[in-house]
Amino acid sequence: MQTEILLNGITLKQLTDALVPLLQQPSTETNQSSTELIGRKEACAILHCNMTTLHKHTKSGRLKSYGIGNRVLYKKSEVLESVKPINH
Template structure:
């Protein structure tokens, strides 16, 4: 079922005038992935893998990890960029 908007008692000019402020606003900028740091579990959730697979990719150099104290962190943008398309 399609949605319909019915306007009664308003002219096209009045509608255009009412919509003018909305049309002059800049569109929302697309959400960019920031350099947000995520933990190992979050990285595994993004990649749909387990901790041992994440460790393997980190040791092989496919993923770059960062650390502070005893925590291992990943940049979310780098984790997402590490995924490459497979051509079939």
Template sequence: MENVLLSAIPVEELKGMIAEAVNNELTKHLNPVNPQPTGNELLTRKEAAKILGISLPTLLDFTKSGKITGYRIGTRVRYKRSELEQSLKQIQSVKKKGGGYAGQ
């Protein structure tokens, strides 16, 4: 049988319509709206500590000593992703050398 739905739509045309509808729905759900975070994205303390691989008390110490810059917004502190990534590079290079943190 070549046609479906009482001979109204050819089988190949129906297959194409279904494939297109499925593809459109998958594209909506698989492509994030904002795939790349911007460098100025502000992160919470927990997010910042997770990125750096340190505890919250260590993050507080680094912030107080000026090794990492925190930005106060009202009663909360936020960190810029770009600055954290730069700090992370410094921390990793110091770990490879076996010394203390570069800002010490």
């Protein structure tokens, strides 16, 4: 596998003009994190709770779980959204 890229017939200005708009576009990582699935241990770590409490929140409908086979997964964005501020 070759790791070099050779550019012929293009100036540095043309290359910069072509790359700057690509670098300024929003990253697709934000879309990826909204659909990122995490396990029960990761959800417990984010919420600072144990597995029993996580199960209670899931059964009560506060959190939505997703299953693949025998695994219970949560969307990271939904876990983060479930944390609500307390108004004093």
